Amino acid sequence: MQNSMESTYPAEWHEADRLEIQMLGFWIYLMSDLVIFAILFATFIVLGQNYAGGPGPKQLFDLPYLFGETMLLLTSSVAYGFGMVAMQQEKKNAVLAGLGAAFLLGAGFVAMEIHEFYGMIMAGHGPSHSGFLSSFFALVGTHGTHVSFGLLWMAVMMIQLLIKGPTVVVRSRLMRLSLFWHFLDIVWVGVFTVVYLWQVL
Amino acid sequence: MLGKLSLSAIPLHDAIIMGAVYGSLVLAVIIIALLTWFRKWSFLWNEWLTSLDHKKIGIMYMILASIMLLRGFSDAMLMRSQQALAAGANPGFLQPPHFDQIFGSHGTIMIVFVLMPFLVGLMNIIIPQQIGARDVAFPLMNSISLGLTIAGAFLVMISLGVGQFTTAGWSGIAPLFEKQFNPSTGVDYWMWAIQISGVGSTLTAINFLVTIIKMRAPGLTFMRLPLFVWTALTTNVLIVLSFPVLTAALFLLTLDRYLGMHFYTNDLGGNMMLWNNLFWMWGHPEVYILILPAFGVFSEVVATFSRKKLFGYKSLVYATVAIMFLSFTVWLHHFFTMGNTPAVNVFFSITTMLIAIPTGVKVYDWLFTMYRGRITFSVPMYWTMGFLTIFVLGGMTGVLLSIPPADFVFHNSVFLIAHFHNMLIPGALFGYFAGIQYWFPKAYGFRLDEKWGKRAFWGWFIGFLLAFIPLYILGFMGMPRRLSHYYNLEWQPLLIVALAGAVMILFGILCLIIQFIVSIKNRKANVDVTGDPWNGRTLEWATSSPPAEYNFAIIPNVHTLDEFWDRKERGIAYQRPEKYHDIRMPKNRPHGVIICALALTFGFAMVWYIWWLAALSIAGIIGTVIISAVTNETEYVIPAHEVQRIEEERFRALAAAQDSGNI
Numbered sequence: 001m002q003n004s005m006e007s008t009y010p011a012e013w014h015e016a017d018r019l020e021i022q023m024l025g026f027w028i029y030l031m032s033d034l035v036i037f038a039i040l041f042a043t044f045i046v047l048g049q050n051y052a053g054g055p056g057p058k059q060l061f062d063l064p065y066l067f068g069e070t071m072l073l074l075t076s077s078v079a080y081g082f083g084m085v086a087m088q089q090e091k092k093n094a095v096l097a098g099l100g101a102a103f104l105l106g107a108g109f110v111a112m113e114i115h116e117f118y119g120m121i122m123a124g125h126g127p128s129h130s131g132f133l134s135s136f137f138a139l140v141g142t143h144g145t146h147v148s149f150g151l152l153w154m155a156v157m158m159i160q161l162l163i164k165g166p167t168v169v170v171r172s173r174l175m176r177l178s179l180f181w182h183f184l185d186i187v188w189v190g191v192f193t194v195v196y197l198w199q200v201l
Numbered sequence: 202m203l204g205k206l207s208l209s210a211i212p213l214h215d216a217i218i219m220g221a222v223y224g225s226l227v228l229a230v231i232i233i234a235l236l237t238w239f240r241k242w243s244f245l246w247n248e249w250l251t252s253l254d255h256k257k258i259g260i261m262y263m264i265l266a267s268i269m270l271l272r273g274f275s276d277a278m279l280m281r282s283q284q285a286l287a288a289g290a291n292p293g294f295l296q297p298p299h300f301d302q303i304f305g306s307h308g309t310i311m312i313v314f315v316l317m318p319f320l321v322g323l324m325n326i327i328i329p330q331q332i333g334a335r336d337v338a339f340p341l342m343n344s345i346s347l348g349l350t351i352a353g354a355f356l357v358m359i360s361l362g363v364g365q366f367t368t369a370g371w372s373g374i375a376p377l378f379e380k381q382f383n384p385s386t387g388v389d390y391w392m393w394a395i396q397i398s399g400v401g402s403t404l405t406a407i408n409f410l411v412t413i414i415k416m417r418a419p420g421l422t423f424m425r426l427p428l429f430v431w432t433a434l435t436t437n438v439l440i441v442l443s444f445p446v447l448t449a450a451l452f453l454l455t456l457d458r459y460l461g462m463h464f465y466t467n468d469l470g471g472n473m474m475l476w477n478n479l480f481w482m483w484g485h486p487e488v489y490i491l492i493l494p495a496f497g498v499f500s501e502v503v504a505t506f507s508r509k510k511l512f513g514y515k516s517l518v519y520a521t522v523a524i525m526f527l528s529f530t531v532w533l534h535h536f537f538t539m540g541n542t543p544a545v546n547v548f549f550s551i552t553t554m555l556i557a558i559p560t561g562v563k564v565y566d567w568l569f570t571m572y573r574g575r576i577t578f579s580v581p582m583y584w585t586m587g588f589l590t591i592f593v594l595g596g597m598t599g600v601l602l603s604i605p606p607a608d609f610v611f612h613n614s615v616f617l618i619a620h621f622h623n624m625l626i627p628g629a630l631f632g633y634f635a636g637i638q639y640w641f642p643k644a645y646g647f648r649l650d651e652k653w654g655k656r657a658f659w660g661w662f663i664g665f666l667l668a669f670i671p672l673y674i675l676g677f678m679g680m681p682r683r684l685s686h687y688y689n690l691e692w693q694p695l696l697i698v699a700l701a702g703a704v705m706i707l708f709g710i711l712c713l714i715i716q717f718i719v720s721i722k723n724r725k726a727n728v729d730v731t732g733d734p735w736n737g738r739t740l741e742w743a744t745s746s747p748p749a750e751y752n753f754a755i756i757p758n759v760h761t762l763d764e765f766w767d768r769k770e771r772g773i774a775y776q777r778p779e780k781y782h783d784i785r786m787p788k789n790r791p792h793g794v795i796i797c798a799l800a801l802t803f804g805f806a807m808v809w810y811i812w813w814l815a816a817l818s819i820a821g822i823i824g825t826v827i828i829s830a831v832t833n834e835t836e837y838v839i840p841a842h843e844v845q846r847i848e849e850e851r852f853r854a855l856a857a858a859q860d861s862g863n864i
Contacts, residue, residue, distance in 0.1 A: 021415050025338060025408070028410055032403055035442055036449045043449075050472070052463070128463070130470045137462070
């Protein structure tokens with residue numbers, strides 16, 4: 001009788017349990033972050049027609065340029081994906097190469113976005129000029145900030161990979177960064193559709 | 202260098218504020234002096250501030266909430282006194298700008314820095330024990346959440362002496378809170394205090410969701426979870442989905458105030474009603490975030506003190522989940538007067554009324570649990586019975602308010618004030634008080650004094666009725682909320698009654714304080730050796746009081762609802778295991794304290810436009826997070842023989858108690 005009252009459960013959390021716990025936590029975090037984006041999208045949809053006498057999307061957005069920007073972010077995700085495949089095959093240098101390529105492509109995306117923002121502000125179409133511009137800068141800027149933090153995280157992970165090697169902890173962090181990176185892709189597809197395509201076409 | 206900050210920010214000319222400031226400073230100096238005199242700094246640092254033990258983190262949340270309750274209640278006393286006096290020719294003793302800050306800080310403090318920390322504190326102390334776990338899923342993040350909550354509370358306290366607090370209410374009034382109309386620091390203090398602690402709440406919710414989903418003891422299926430765990434689970438779902446809305450809404454306000462954007466402005470394409478929608482999309486679920494866990498406490502208390510299985514366990518679970526879903530569909534009832542089409546108002550009116558159904562189910566379940574039970578009228582039961590009587594009244598006035606034509610009349614009158622205090626004081630605060638009385642022996646190892654506990658209850662119960670029934674009547678008489686002065690002398694007698702009610706509540710608070718002092722003094726006589734002072738039903742009563750750091754030497758195997766009760770029935774509740782194992786527990790880490798300090802600095806720097814300091818503290822926070830990830834050894838091992846020593850000691854105490862007839 002006594003034995004059945006005691007758990008056969010492992011006295012220690014195995015690494016696998018720990019991984020699963022961390023993954024679930026990160027998924028829930030992503031969900032809460034998605035709520036923030038949902039609110040910013042909703043705000044853009046509510047305020048997006050309030051030009052307050054200023055320029056609208058047709059005057060401001062350059063679709064071919066944005067297509068290039070989009071391609072940078074999407075290929076960055078592909079590169080990261082190759083890095084993760086290499087991790088399954090235990091090829092450390094290939095992982096680093098994948099991460100490095102993903103980092104550079106992501107940095108290119110951020111640079112193009114900053115260039116776009118800079119051009120708009122210099123032309124006198126900064127975020128304080130209308131509800132439309134405010135909601136545009138808030139949504140796209142929040143996404144860009146996320147990408148920038150992702151880049152910082154990626155840099156930290158490359159250093160950890162170099163110093164610590166592909167330990168269990170490093171690999172699990174790389175898996176969560178992977179989730180984050182693809183998540184930002186999906187959000188960007190939404191941004192590109194709702195903010196740019198939909199408004200211009 | 203210091204942004205807008207200068208000595209003129211300190212309101213030296215205002216005697217009332219400076220009195221409070223000097224009072225707080227003297228208190229702080231006394232505490233620091235005592236800590237230094239008794240050489241307790243390293244104790245405080247090693248045993249408390251850097252501890253990742255969920256029980257200690259929970260206790261620190263409770264202490265924060267209790268301190269802030271005193272502050273929030275002082276605000277209430279000031280408002281009640283002012284309104285009792287300031288009729289006709291008498292201007293009262295508070296200037297209108299000061300009065301406006303007080304109602305804002307009262308609301309902010311009570312919701313965000315009293316009820317939230319009470320809720321998170323109780324979850325921390327109890328949830329891991331109720332699910333048979335040794336800690337939460339992310340102990341370091343738990344400590345960081347506490348740090349962020351404390352940082353927010355500190356910001357509110359600092360606003361008392363340096364600068365001022367918001368004059369745009371706790372819920373924010375668009376566009377009054379815009380820079381153009383509110384250029385001073387008040388709105389910024391309010392905004393950053395809520396923003397910083399809100400991030401802490403989101404992290405807490407992620408932590409507890411994962412804890413409850415992943416770390417339940419084997420056999421503890423969802424339909425065997427104690428009701429408090431169920432309500433905590435739904436509350437955390439609500440937090441994860443609603444606090445990001447608040448974060449985003451406040452972020453947009455930040456952009457408005459700091460970068461001149463146009464989200465909630467009344468010009469250049471801003472939309473004032475956007476704020477109301479976003480705020481209440483958080484604000485309404487927030488009400489249920491606060492109330493649902495209190496329902497959980499009542500469920501535990503009713504079952505324990507009626508010596509019966511909870512009546513309708515399943516219906517309580519389904520009702521809880523139904524309320525969780527419905528709470529996201531009613532936010533618009535906070536502004537029926539916005540000017541929507543009738544169809545929109547009708548939709549939200551009906552969803553609001555629907556919430557009364559699952560809530561009613563719960564009330565009947567509690568009543569039927571008591572029916573034919575062998576009820577012990579102990580202090581937690583007092584709070585529960587008090588809740589049942591007054592909460593139903595609040596629910597009915599809520600149904601009244603949910604009818605749009607009626608709401609057009611009551612909107613922003615003191616009828617509304619009476620209604621939501623009628624929900625939150627019995628619904629949430631009484632629940633947390635019941636929880637404190639019920640679980641105090643578990644956390645500290647001795648019981649609270651019954652006599653003073655009952656006195657405290659009567660103070661609060663009678664005080665509540667005296668303070669808020671007059672407000673219902675005044676609402677019918679047309680009195681608007683937030684008045685610092687009025688000319689209608691017919692209101693004054695009722696406002697004096699309301700002040701008398703506040704004084705009664707003050708009596709209740711004093712009784713609570715005396716109760717703690719008396720209980721600490723008599724702790725030897727009230728010691729809880731068994732770990733099960735109330736003849737409890739759920740797993741937290743299987744641990745010792747206070748529990749060992751690891752809670753359970755052996756993770757229990759759960760077979761049924763009310764597992765501990767079942768074990769006692771079968772006489773196998775206190776059996777020695779065959780052997781003990783090594784246990785790994787999280788080491789102390791200072792990151793929570795560091796992030797608390799940095800977040801507070803960041804908030805303060807943003808309020809006063811000290812950009813370099815804000816940038817530095819943000820960089821510091823990011824750096825701390827990165828550095829925290831470098832450490833590999835985050836756990837230490839309690840060896841099996843040490844576990845055995847601790848457990849043997851407990852069994853000896855149990856045997857001694859058995860001999861003296863305490864079990």
